[in-house]
Amino acid sequence: MTVGYFGNPKEPRPNVPAGYHLQPIDVASTSPADGLEVCIVSVTPDDAGTGLRRVRAAVGDMCFVIAYVRDGLGVDWMPRLVELGADDVLSETTADQLGLVLKKAEKAADFRKLMQQSLSRLETERNILQAAIDNLPSPIFFKNRQGIYSGCNTAFSRFIGLPADQVKGASVYDVAPEHLAKVYKEADEKLMQKGGSQFYEAEVCYANGEERHVMFSKAVTRDPSTGEVNGLAGAMLDITDRKELEEQLRRAAEFDHLTGAYNRRKFFKSAGEAEAEARENGAGLAVLVIDVDNFKSINDRHGHAIGDGALCHLVEQLGEHLREGHFFARAGGEEFFALLKDCDVDQAAEIAESIRRRIETSIFSESGVVLSYHVSIGVAALEQDETVSSALMRADKALYRAKEVGRNRVFVA
Structure with a gap:
């Protein structure tokens, strides 16, 4: 030697x-x-x-x-x-x-020499692991027990807007606004004290200004020899597409695809809640059944596109005219339901008449076609122990009486 x-x-x-x-x-x-x-x-x-x-x-x-x-x-x-x-x-x-x-x-x-070989193997394994996580699209990060970043992948570096070597050794206060950093720090410390894992959804803003929905998945890491918590590992799963699909499904379940008004299903769901609330506090509750007069002739004379536009115009007028707390939906075809909270039958009749006058005097124009149309409305206030469905049936009968005597009228059940 x-x-x-x-x-x-x-x-x-x-x-x-x-x-x-x-x-x-x-x-x-x-x-x-x-x-x-x-x-x-x-x-x-x-x-x-x-x-x-x-x-x-x-x-x-x-x-x-x-x-x-x-x-x-x-x-x-x-x-x-x-x-x-x-x-x-x-x-x-x-x-x-x-x-x-x-x-x-x-x-x-x-x-x-053995230690050097072990360190070399560990370095090789670390490089392989780093290369692997760098190719994953989800941001991944690691923190030590003090909450200092000990590593991350390329996706997380892109999210933060800093090179990986600048993220390593930084705290959340170095990479995030102070008000958010405080929240992150407290959440991380709570997790490391409690142990286990943590999952939650949040909206985040990338360094490039892009806003995304993400699912955070975090879990503590432990010292293999002592079992003590020595930090945490986290990943961010982009669920923006999923949230958008959920919103599309929600809208499909609650909104009419043509007019953008609530649909029949959503109406009865909300009406049931309003009915229970009215019974509890003794407030008045009324319903309107609104129908476009001679709607078939609009379709026959001008085409279904104009007819569809007329329905959308009606929805715009109702949205602008009904005060907050009232609720309306497309029941089907050219018929709409409205639910009026804190209203007795006289107040509901006044609101119905103001809607009738607004539609009668408004002008609808689309694709060079200018026309006016009118509506008939049936009104009913819920009686004691009566359901919304029962009141709608009475209002519907009142609507047909209005049509029988000439249309463009409001009739009270």
């Missing part, structure tokens, strides 16, 4: 046991890349610190450095030499122990 030696050429070299070869080294031309495993440094009072530091810098941390103390340097210097970079210390008076020290150095060198 070759043992490096650094010292004054005029001084006698220590005698190394058989099997070892003492090779003088030039600090200026030696580097850690040379892979020297053991080195003996001759230490004198004049250059004790300087010599050790120079050699340690030249051979690197993987080399086992033995300080060989010359006369004139007392034993009280030995702990200081270890602090300066020596792994072991020998004096001229204990030179006969050099063989034992070299055996220790060999074992230490072998151990360090």
Whole structure:
């Protein structure tokens, strides 16, 4: 085994046991890349610190450095030499122990070599893992127990708007507005104290200004030897498309696709809630059944596109005219239902008449066609213990009486 030696050429070299070869080294031309495993440094009072530091810098941390103390340097210097970079210390008076020290150095060198190999494998595995998560579209991040980012993938870096090397070592206060950072910090700390995992949805804004819906999935990480929580790992799953589909399904379930008004299903659901509320607080509740007069003739004369436009025009007028708290929906065809909260029959009749006049005096124009039309309306106020469905039946009968006597009228049940 070759043992490096650094010292004054005029001084006698220590005698190394058989099997070892003492090779003088030039600090200026030696580097850690040379892979020297053991080195003996001759230490004198004049250059004790300087010599050790120079050699340690030249051979690197993987080399086992033995300080060989010359006369004139007392034993009280030995702990200081270890602090300066020596792994072991020998004096001229204990030179006969050099063989034992070299055996220790060999074992230490072998151990360090194994450690280096392990670190190299870990680095390779880490690089493979990093490359894998960098190719995932979902932002992924890691934090230590203090809430400091210890790593992330490319998608998270893109989300934050900072390079990964700037995210690492940063806190949420470094990458997010203070009011949000405080919320994130408290949530992370709560999770790490409680343990387990955490899932929630949130709207986030990317660094490029793009707003997305995401599902956060976070879980604590633990020290494999102690089981103590040592941080957390998190991922952000983009659910924007799913949320948009959910909204489309919700609208399909609640809204009429042609006019944008609520549909019959949504009307009866809301009406049931309003009915229960009215019974509880004793408030009045009334319904209107609104029907476009002679709607078939509009379709026959101008086409279904104009007829559809007329229905949309009616919905616009109802939306602008009915106050907040009232509710209307397309029941089907050219018929609409309205639910009036806190209204008795006289108030409901007044609202119905104002709707009739508004439609009668409004002008609808589309694709060069200008026309006016009118509606007939049946009115009913819920009687004691009566359901909305029953009141609608009475209002519908009133509507047909209005049509029988000439249309463009309001009749009360």
